Amino acid sequence: MPLYEGLSSLSLINEKNTTVVFDFGAAYTKAGFAGENGPRVIAKSEVKCRESGRLVPVFQYRDDDELRHHLVDFIHKLYFRHLLVNPKDRRVVVVESLLCPTKLRSTLAKVLFRHYEVLCVVFVPSHLVSLMTLGVTTGLVVDLGYQEATIVPVYEGVPVLKAWQALPLGGRAIHRSLCELLLDRALTVGEDGKEQRLSTVMEDLSDNVLEDIKVRTCFVTTLDRSGRLQSNKYDRSVEPPPPAPSVRYPMSGSRILTIPGTVREMATEVLFERDEDLLSVPSMILDALLKCPIDTRHALADNMVLIGGTASLKGMKHRILSEVRALVMSPPFSDVLQIKSFKVHHPPAKDNYVAWLGGAILGGTEAVVLRSLPRDQYLTNDIVPDWCNLAFNTKEEHDEKSV
Ligand SMILES: Nc1ncnc2c1ncn2[C@@H]1O[C@H](COP(=O)(O)OP(=O)(O)OP(=O)(O)O)[C@@H](O)[C@H]1O
Ligand SMILES: [Mg+2]
Incomplete structure (x- = not known):
């Protein structure tokens, strides 16, 4: 029974070879063992390109072959540099988004089964297993x-x-907005001690620098302050709220970047500004x-x-x-909508690996035996069951199950 159909009661299993759990993300991949309370590694999803030798994102590819090469190299690094276990004949849980492209999951299955010869793979939807961490x-x-x-x-x-x-x-949209705001408003002091606009010194900032600036200095402002900042943008007569303090950020060499308080506050607003479709x-x-x-x-x-x-x-x-x-x-x-109450849960893990933790909890249950795709079955049919594939989700199949 595929997992996208939901979960019923599952009991724990006890095995010698612990199941490996992967959560492949566009920016970071989390990898570790089932039954543990955190991933062993949170690695940047990057591999060395076989042609150019430069680091490139794993999930940026031109064709199937390139994706397969990226996955082979990246998974090798995860198993042999970080997890230090032999992939052969070991079970694998892959935490994936329900919206993950079919090509990606079928290439991943091909790499895991044919190249690394894993015993079985369970693809679990990240949104569903995140709830397992909360019970x-x-x-x-x-x-x-x-x-x-x-x-x-x-x-x-x-x-x-x-x-x-x-x-x-997501994070990438914030990076883009932060880059624009910094080039527009930030000042920098170089070795000569002269203060200049950042845009006169550099045209772009790397993703790593933007991420560091974002995590260290940016914050999400309150609804009230955001409303006043927006009103001030269109109508100068509206008094803006007092700005947050600016931050001095050391860049490469002896260059110091002064990040104004408004940039720290406004960079994250992209997630809340409603676009042309009011979304x-x-x-x-x-x-x-x-x-x-x-x-x-x-x-x-x-x-x-x-x-x-x-x-x-x-x-x-x-x-x-x-x-x-x-x-x-x-x-x-x-x-x-007549809803008055909205409440948020606090999962027992850092936000970026809640889904991984859900996979690790599920990996310790018998779901990895009962609901997995075994290697033999994959090698015979060469296909991964999927919710969007009608070959696995026909009405007759459901009728048979309910009998
Ligand atoms: N403590 C933190 N504060 C602010 N941002 C953070 C923090 N930790 C991680 N991030 C940001 O979260 C983003 C990565 O989140 P996550 O690991 O959930 O993404 P992903 O799973 O790789 O991506 P996706 O789910 O889109 O495939 C990055 O942009 C990173 O800068
Ligand atoms: Mg993710």
């Missing part, structure tokens, strides 16, 4: 990762697939609720779970909650 079966899971923000409601252990939402609003992270949450059956909405709103590294930004959870509470009171949502 609840119902929740609105919001994953704020690097590439995108994805929302999948899970009701009584079953993902409500028709209500999923996704937008490219933002809070509006996606309400849209997901709207697409769920009416009798599930209160339970979902009361059990929101925010996961993914971007959710760790200071003030993020508070801001999302206050935006959602304000938005539900205003049209068009006030006409169709």
